[in-house]
Amino acid sequence: MADKIPDLHAEVRAGTGKGAARQARRDGQVPGIVYGGGVDPLSINLDFNKLLTRLRKGRFMSTLFNLKVEGHDDVRVICRGIQRHVVKDLPIHIDLMRLKRTSRVNIFIPVTFLNEDTCRGLKAGGVLGVVRNEVEMNVLAGDIPDELTVDLAEAQIGDTIHFSDLTVPDGANPVISDRDFVIATISAPRALAADDDDGDDVDADEVPTTEMGPPADPEE
The missing domain is CATH 2.170.120.20 (Ribosomal protein L25, C-terminal domain)
Structure with a gap:
């Protein structure tokens, strides 16, 4: 992969649950969760337009990102799931997993x-x-x-x-x-x-006429 790992910027989401997620979407953000790495999950928000631009470039699910969240150490993450609107097909939630370089x-x-x-x-x-x-x-x-x-x-x-x-x-x-x-x-x-x-088709007049005998005895 490329030597430089691309940055993915996010901010801590205030509050949890459906209400906080809906508010994030109204504010032009995509709610998400960062988990794994032996530490507690972290609820985040990502800018909708920036995330959509990255998604449209392709290979988002196979790209290792350097996640930058203010007040937290940078951490390498990979996307493990994207929920999309059933009609608009736009991202409404994202799951990110923390990784070490030596993780498989x-x-x-x-x-x-x-x-x-x-x-x-x-x-x-x-x-x-x-x-x-x-x-x-x-x-x-x-x-x-x-x-x-x-x-x-x-x-x-x-x-x-x-x-x-x-x-x-x-x-x-x-x-x-x-x-x-x-x-x-x-x-x-x-x-x-x-x-x-x-080439496998044969016209009817190409088939020689033969006298058909009685049907075979099923007992034979």
Whole structure:
């Protein structure tokens, strides 16, 4: 991951419960909770607009932040949950977990496909079908990778990309470790697939006429 851990600014929330959370939202803030690390949970508020901007940049759930709260020591946190409005799909509550650099955590890391523009299979008309655009990995909190990559340059139509084809940083392990699961496929274009299917069709007048015998005896 990047050398510089981004800051996430928050302030202590006055009061607890639904009433304090509603007031925070009316004031243009998003209520949240910080937990873990062997200390008591801390109720916080984050600026709604700033949080929304970060969410729209992507990878919020897989980013390690340096949480800055006035009156408290800075602490590394990772988001473990975001509640959203059921209609507007906007954040209404956030859960943050304290971490040490040596802590291990399960998070989803996005998969990036390299050299799509020069991929042999795609240039020949193949279609990239993404099965998993992210993979849950067990990683050190201080070494969370930005992405997992796979090089498609030599991939051909009919190829299947598995987890073992990805470039994975040292110390990062898949949570599902008992099988080499599929990440993506490169399939034939629909027109070609349709032509192949047509080759199996046989017109009625191409079938030789034969005299049918009696039905088989079920006891035989």
